[in-house]
Amino acid sequence: MRAIVFDFFGTLTDPAAEAGRRASFAATAAALGVPADVFWGEMAETFPERIVGRYGGTRATLSAIARRCGAHPAEAQLDNAVAAQLDGAELVRPPRAGVLALLDRLRADGFRLGLISDCSSELYESWPATPYAPRIDATVFSWHEGCSKPDARLYAAVSARLGVAPADCWYVGDGGSREHDGARRAGMRPVLVSNAAYPGAEAYRSDPDPYRPDLVVDDLDELLALTRT
Incomplete structure (x- = not known):
């Protein structure tokens, strides 16, 4: 070989570390202004599409997921959500x-x-x-x-x-x-x-x-x- x-x-x-993934999403959900359990459910449901790039980069993805959760975050909220999501990803x-x-x-x-x-x-x-x-x-x-x-x-x-x-x-x-x-x-x-x-x-x-x-x-x-x- x-x-x-x-x-x-x-x-x-x-x-x-994978056991902490759901908790790592909590800060992202808070930044977007959506309930953590609703955000987790949408992230889980869209996983097959997210991993092949259907929603674009992290910012575009979080914007799309927020809309699926019924939220329309402002640009500053998205800034904070992207930072939280990248920090959470590092933890797992x-x-x-x-x-x-x-x-x-x-x-x-x-x-x-x-x-x-x-x-x-x-x-x-x-x-x-x-x-x-x-x-x-x-x-x-x-x-x-x-x-x-x-x-x-x-x-x-x-x-x-x-x-x-x-x-x-x-x-x-x-x-x-x-x-x-x-x-x-x-x-x-x-x-x-x-x-x-x-x-x-x-x-x-x-x-x-x-x-x-x-x-x-x-x-x-x-x-x-x-x-x-």
């Missing part, structure tokens, strides 16, 4: 323990590193400022590409940007969005991160994958040894 492609949420990020993407050192080690070992993330605009807009950005050689964000996993175009895009054939890639993820079956169909070797040390983490996987790869690790700290077998 010459390259390793990672999922983002629940794989590179701390799986436990802290690195998994040891993952930055792992990425550094894998690159030092000669692997090209890629990312495919089903994400809304917040991650795409904030990516360059994250600690992950300088460690990942090629990124593919569903919001920017206009399609989500397991669409074959995402896997083709990341392998092309890495400059390697799909057959030379591992795909490592926690099993949401039918990502491993997509990777298998694309010709990559899928690896499941079971997150066994994070009880309840599977509840946050969107559209869980019924396909279970042959290669399974309980945590990413086992990946380095796996690459050396």
